[in-house]
Structure formats: structure tokens, C-alpha cells
Amino acid sequence: MEIISPIITPFDKQGKVNVDALKTHAKNLLEKGIDAIFVNGTTGLGPALSKDEKRQNLNALYDVTHKLIFQVGSLNLNDVMELVKFSNEMDILGVSSHSPYYFPRLPEKFLAKYYEEIARISSHSLYIYNYPAATGYDIPPSILKSLPVKGIKDTNQDLAHSLEYKLNLPGVKVYNGSNTLIYYSLLSLDGVVASFTNFIPEVIVKQRDLIKQGKLDDALRLQELINRLADILRKYGSISAIYVLVNEFQGYDVGYPRPPIFPLTDEEALSLKREIEPLKRKIQELVH
Amino acid sequence: MEIISPIITPFDKQGKVNVDALKTHAKNLLEKGIDAIFVNGTTGLGPALSKDEKRQNLNALYDVTHKLIFQVGSLNLNDVMELVKFSNEMDILGVSSHSPYYFPRLPEKFLAKYYEEIARISSHSLYIYNYPAATGYDIPPSILKSLPVKGIKDTNQDLAHSLEYKLNLPGVKVYNGSNTLIYYSLLSLDGVVASFTNFIPEVIVKQRDLIKQGKLDDALRLQELINRLADILRKYGSISAIYVLVNEFQGYDVGYPRPPIFPLTDEEALSLKREIEPLKRKIQELVH
């Protein structure tokens, strides 16, 4: 049962990555019990980062830990290949990529070719990142059978879909990427890649502890709190809200997202904090 | 009734833009009666181009014509702003942007802010590019009311949706972006932005001529041919197929798309050409 954090990318007000804040944040997450970092994921605004920014993020985090999955996805395969080559020299867990996106109705074989190209050149294991609601593509197990896939991050509300990967790709680790299904994923998959680890890593680590101890009901209570949080965050734009809540829950500044993922206004940040206040207290009671 | 071409971006095998091929292609389209060029659209692989490539495309085409709508959309607003500023000095029809994409469930006000930022800094008219099937967002007329919108490209199979823009935004020009609805768009909207203009500009110009002459049935017959073509292209990956068909119908080479929009293999290209052969003959009869 691994808990992986799709780490946010901290920006300053001008839209430059704040490398120090990224490192500080990663260190804290690892100290709180997170097993690995998913770099340049959706929460990390991966698809909004340039090739250089993606590389810079990897470099920065490599100083902190080697427990890294490096997301390299892009609509320019040349950029993807450069990033893969760059990471070949590094001792990391693996490289990952979401599927192509934006362009509707690409033939399925384009997806297959895309991952084959990555696999062909990479010295690392491959982690597939399936996120149909973002990309428009649901990667079928069939095109993965002949590839050196080590893991799949399936961001999907249907757990039977994640199980399907396990059934069709024996030996491949499957992680669900939804915050609202962590309890279930820990009970049936190889773990989670959950964006809420950015601000409440303790809660998710605690869920795992409770499950290991057989205290399923307590773990489920935590899930209910997480789902209440998720309902609130959605109203503010979930990713933008996380930047505010890292400070609120973990006590240090991680800057801002970068527009068009706009930061919350001061007013919105205040309103968000007020709204989660009762849940925050409950969480602190349950975790400590 | 304007006919606007969302021009393809020709790449060489290494993924570099072939600026000369782009110019040659644009010249031909204008000679065939196309009214304006939509630069860096979906068919132009806009979302897959870097900021520099987008600028380069504009520069190249500016040598050929000033009838240009410059699509600047990106998931990095800083890049968008740079491109807008760059184009401010140029005498073009306007700037355009698709909405943010990939990130699910962004609050509607993020879309509003995004376009406000562009409008604030641009010296040109604004052309909104609505393409829900690609971006996941359907831009509501309400957020456009206070912006200096000159036109909307609505890529949408529901013509009532395009009409809705016209009804709610008087004075704004509305273009539908679907090849399979050109006949209808010419009969009710301000025109079309249609990717098939890349290889059969004559057919679409002819459709307009026929409509102007009141020969609706003949125009509809051409639409039926277009829709048969569309069915075939879809099987090959429509954008990739267009590169092959420009050569097939217009007689010059426009290179390749760039992976992960993979070029057709030789086999696929051959099979495509065979499949469209009977339609090609019919088109040539009807147009000449």
C-alpha cells in the first residue's frame, strides 16, 4: 500500500517556479510518511509546464529524494523523448506519461505508438497515467501488454476500472488517483496517487495505518472527512485551493498556481479557510 | 459568408516547422478563394506548438497575407500574453484563443478571467474559439458580454448552439467549425472555419457560390460528399489524413504532422487514397 504524492509546483507571482519551496514541500511530505513523489502530474500543473520546467522540477526534487516518478507527457513527442533521455542517467523509480489529450478521436494506435516510443528509449520502468476526464482517452489494457509497464495511475471514479487493469496486466502495480476513493484503493490496489497528500499527508498515512491495524471503520471515517473536504475544494477550483491549504495545514508557504489556473483571491482564500475550519478541527482530533 | 482556413502546420520528419511549405500552402488557399487564415488552430496543431513556433507561424504567414486570425491559446498565460503583445504591432484581423483545457472542473470565472486578460492587453479584436469536445469547456455567452468580441468560432455539431451565440451576442460574428455542417453554417451564420479547406478549398468555395446563386440542392450535394469524406478520414486520424490529401488534391507537399499526431504510414496513405478515389472523381466533376 504505497502513498504517492502528485506534488504541486509552487510558482511566484510572476509565474516562475519556486524551486526552494518545491524542495521544502517535498521534504515535509516524505517526513510525514509519503512513499514517493509523482513529479509534473496534473496537480503539479504538468501539462502547463515547459520542457525546461519539467526538467527543473525533477532536478530540484532529485536533491531531496530518488523516490521519484517523472511525468514527461507532452503534445510534442520530441520534448517527451528529450526528457526521457535526460532522466535515463538518474536513479529514479520510473518515468510516466499521461496519454495525448486535447485532440479528439485520435486512433487508438497513436496511443500505442506514443507509449512504445517512450518505452523504447527509456532505461526506467514505465508508469502509465490514465486520466480520461482530462485527456479524453481511456487507455485500454490491450495496448500495454507488450510494454515494460511497472505501474498504472488510474484517475477514475470507477474502482472496477482500476481492478480491470490488475486483472489484465498481472504483476503491474495499480494506483487509483482519486482523493474520494483512497479508502477503497488502499483496500484493493497497490496504493494511491492522491493530490490531497499535499496538504493532509498525515490523514492519508493514518488511513493506511488504520487499515493495516484492521480498524476499517476508523479509516472509513477519515475518508468521509476527505470527501467533505473534496466537496468544498471543488467550488474554489481544487488545485488552486490546495496551495492555500498547504499553508493552512502544513504551515509553510508554497506560493501560487500559474494562470490560467488562477490563484484564489484573498477573499476566496479566507472564505475557503472558514468553510473548512470545522473539518480541520475534526481531522486534527482524529489524526493526533 | 466567410470561409476561413484553420491552416495545417507543415513539419519535416524531425518535427521542425517547414516555413516555406506553410507559405506556399497559404498562398494557394487564398488563390482558391479562402477569405482568411486561422493560425495555430487545432488542425494547425496549435496546442502542440511552442510559443516560438506559434510566433514563427504568424510571422511566416504575415509575409503572405494580413487576413490572419492569430490563435494564442496556452496553459501558460504568460506565454499567451507575450504572443498577444507580439501581435499588437501587426496589422491582422484579430487574436483568438481556445479556452483552457485538460484540467477538469475549473471554475467558470477562470475562463472569464483568462479572456479578460487577453482582451485587456490586445490592440486587436478578440475571436473566441469554443471547442468543448477538445477542451472540456463550453464557453457561455454570459462571460463574453462585456468583452470586445468580434467573432466566435464554435466547433460544435449542434447548430442551435452556434445560433445561441448570435442571439445572445448581437453584432458578434459566429462561425461554425465543423466540416460536416458547412452547408448549414453558410445558410445561417457568418461563415465557417473548416479544416477541409486545407485540401478541398474549391469545394467549399463552390458551396458558397451555389448558395449565393440560390442553388441550394447542389450545395447540399457537395455537403454530402464532404460528409462521406469525413467518415473516411476519421478512420485514419483526421488531421494526419489531411497532410496526405493536400498533396493528393492540391498537388504539393506539406510534409507531416508531428507525433503524437503521427503521420500516416505509407501503407495507410495508400489505403486512404484508394478509399477516397471515387469521391475525388465525383468532386472534380462537380467543381469543374
Added chain:
Amino acid sequence: MEIISPIITPFDKQGKVNVDALKTHAKNLLEKGIDAIFVNGTTGLGPALSKDEKRQNLNALYDVTHKLIFQVGSLNLNDVMELVKFSNEMDILGVSSHSPYYFPRLPEKFLAKYYEEIARISSHSLYIYNYPAATGYDIPPSILKSLPVKGIKDTNQDLAHSLEYKLNLPGVKVYNGSNTLIYYSLLSLDGVVASFTNFIPEVIVKQRDLIKQGKLDDALRLQELINRLADILRKYGSISAIYVLVNEFQGYDVGYPRPPIFPLTDEEALSLKREIEPLKRKIQELVH
């Protein structure tokens, strides 16, 4: 260019069909220029009628006209067959059926078998009723090729979809069923089956007249009014609103829908009438 009315079924407050009101209504529609009546369609609450009610509706309308398409669809094929047999003796335009509905993921061949059974036993031509948003099934042309299909009512916002039927089933008449696309359907298909004929038959007949006279812009203006009306009706529940508007526009009472298609409350009816008042005046100007 046929205009077909999917006639409402008038109920009294107890939920009994008011046969006299149905006849009066049908007579008026025909006098206003409607070509044929679609009996027991969606607007007629077909799927909510018992077998006996469906038969009763046919019988009643048969006194008024033989220009009838008899919708017999049901989730019990025995009932369907009884209705088909019943109508075999009658001199009507044809029988129709929507596809099975409610049950998700029925194999496509179930749809084929369903229509084969109807065709096998019917002495009349077959009108297919395709309404994916209601049934969950989009009937593919392929399963219709070997059946004696005379017409297809395609209730679908994508006109390219309706055209697809025409292209694949030569000789078959295709009608679109959307009120918001009447203008387009008249310009490219064999006509419309439009629920708004229940309260503004004159407008739709006028649209056709204008199109025949080549006054496309005037016909399009009427479409815009229709689409504004459609926006308003949707807020009240479109079918329920039609009962109120028949009285408002045509001057006679057609009773109520039957719950769970609830009638509007007096308050809602009043509010609806107020909201459409400016459009009503404009329509009366344009039609007379």
C-alpha cells in the same frame, strides 16, 4: 418538405385521455397546414401510455384523418405486436417505434430483432424513431438496411447525423425531430417532426412557405424566435409547458399532461405566459 406534428395527448385531472380534445386539436393542426400526425410520440407521452390508450388515440385520430404515423413502441414486444396487428386493418401512413430504452447496454442485435419483428408482422411501412437522448440507443443505419423502412424520425441536435441516414439509406425519408433545427431540416431533409407544431403550427408552416419562396433570411428569423421560445420552455419542463401554450396560442383547452409529467401550477403557467409574451407578439407580427 413535410411538417409532421407529434401530437400531445390531452388528459383530464384524473389522468384519463380526453378523446374529444385530442380530435379538436388534430383538426386544428391539419387546418393550419400540418401534413400528418405522429401518434403516441414522446410529446404525446407515448412511453407513458398503456397499450389500450395507444390504441384509443389511434382510433380517435382516425376519425379525423388517415395521415397518421402510429407509434407503437413498448418494453413489452407482445404489446407492440398487438398494436401493429390492430393497425394493419387501417389505412394509415405507417407504424413507428422508438427503440427499447431504460435498459442499458442491450446488444445491438436486440434492436435489430425488435424492428425485424415489427416489420415481419406489419402491413404498413415502417418509420424508425431514433431518440438517443431518451432511449440511450443510437440506431445504426446498418441494422435498417434490410428492413422496409419508409422514414426515420431522428431526434438529434447533430444534422450531420440525420444526413448520415440519408446517405446510407437511399430512398428513406429522414425527418429531424428538434424544434431548434427546423430551418435546417427543411433545407436539407424530408421535413420535421416538431413538438412546437402543437402550439405554433402557423410559424412552422410559414417557415416552409418562406423557404419555398427563397426567403431564407425571414425563415431564419422565425427559427431564432423558436429557439428563444425553446430556451424558456425548457425551464418549465417543455412538454408540460406545451399544454399551457396550446391554449395561449390556439385558443382551446387541451387539458393536462399526466404525472410524473406534472402539469404546471397556476403560478408557473402565469409566469410562463408572461415570459413568452414579447415573443408571442413578435410571432404574430411575423406570421400575419
Added chain:
Amino acid sequence: MEIISPIITPFDKQGKVNVDALKTHAKNLLEKGIDAIFVNGTTGLGPALSKDEKRQNLNALYDVTHKLIFQVGSLNLNDVMELVKFSNEMDILGVSSHSPYYFPRLPEKFLAKYYEEIARISSHSLYIYNYPAATGYDIPPSILKSLPVKGIKDTNQDLAHSLEYKLNLPGVKVYNGSNTLIYYSLLSLDGVVASFTNFIPEVIVKQRDLIKQGKLDDALRLQELINRLADILRKYGSISAIYVLVNEFQGYDVGYPRPPIFPLTDEEALSLKREIEPLKRKIQELVH
């Protein structure tokens, strides 16, 4: 952790309900450990049954057990009310109804009124049946807050959605209706209403036993088998396949579904049996 069976309705070849087969089947399910019977559910072809057939099913099963939830849903509220009144005299667990269906875009308040009417007249507790994929409506917790709801059957692949009901309606029992999520539902909800109980009740009862004993991995292995079965059944039309598999797994005949839910042909039935053979063996090993 309750296990409820949405019992199939056995028909003879002429489409008449075989009451004796229904009773035999119900007795067996209860003997195998099923807690209650959901009468006239989707698997029972509820929406395809007449009012009299729905009542007959209740009557027949009432001879066998009083652990009955009586599904009364229909597109004619008068029929619904008659069935509710009929059941008021009987000592059953409660009445249930799916939402209205088929008619797109009914206002939300129609759903509220529908359930209010049922609640007003029923002497029994209310079980809401939410099945968006079949009905097109996702019943929001808000309209249920003031109603005497005892339980909700949520047929939905997203467990966070089922949890949402629990969070918003304290005290209400929530059951998920998906076969492929039984393991998860038993671990977090009040139980399941699962159609596969019709042919493998032992497996699902065993899953519950394993979970109670803390043998989660073993329960998950059974879920994997169930999901493999589900994949196979889907190809044949899941409901139709269940009729064949009741005989195959439980050893008695339950007749046929009623068209347009067509029975499998002999060939299809044979092919289905062959395909599930290896899973059948595995199941028998694991259960006994």
C-alpha cells in the same frame, strides 16, 4: 451488511410470468443466505412489467417471504399509487421506485413531487432507487431530506457518490447496485442489491463471511472472479445471460426474459456456458 437480490422475473415463451418458477427461485435465494428480495427491479424487468404483473410478482413472493422491497415505479403515477395502496395492507420491508425516465430534462421538482406523492400515500418506508445510467436522472440528496426515506439503492460505479448519500442523509441505509463493486460496498455501505445474487448467491454471501472474518484478500479474490464474469455476461446482454446461468449454477429452470429483452439463442447459451466454464470451476473451489 445486507445482501439483497433484485430477483429476475421468469417468463414462459409466450411472455407470461411463471409464478411458480419465481417462488422456487426466491426460496432458493433465501436458503442460500440472501437477506431480502427487491421485487420488480431492473433485473426483474420492472419497467417492462404491467401494473398487474408487478402486483402479481409481489403476491407470489409474499407467499415465500415478507422480506420484500416492492418496486412500483412507472411513467403513470396513477399506476404507482394503486400499487402503493395495494401494498399498504401487506407486511413488507418497504416500497421503492426508480425515478421517472425516458423523458429528458424533466425539472428536478418533478422528481421531488413524484417521491412526495409516493411517500404521502404509503404506510411503508421508502427505498429510493437511483440508477442514472438507466433513467437519465441522478437523484440529489437535497430532494430526499424531508421524506421518510429508509434506504437508497444507488446503481452507480462511483462509490464516492454512494457515500455522498450517507453523508447527506444520516440514518438512511445506502446500498450500491453494481456487481463489480460488491466488495467495496460491503466494506463501506449498508450492503448491496446485486443482480448476480440470482445465479451465484453463495459467492456474495461468502464474500460477506470473509469480510466479517477479516479475510479481505480472499473477499477481493472473489470480487475479481465476479468482475471477470461481468465482462463475459455483458457481451451477451447481462440480464438475458442471467436466466441461462441460474440454471447452470443453481440447477433449476427460470424460463426466459421477455422481448425486447430477448432470450439467448441455444447457440448463444452454449457459447456463454463454455466461456464461463473455467470461472465456474474456480468459483466452486473457492466457495466450497
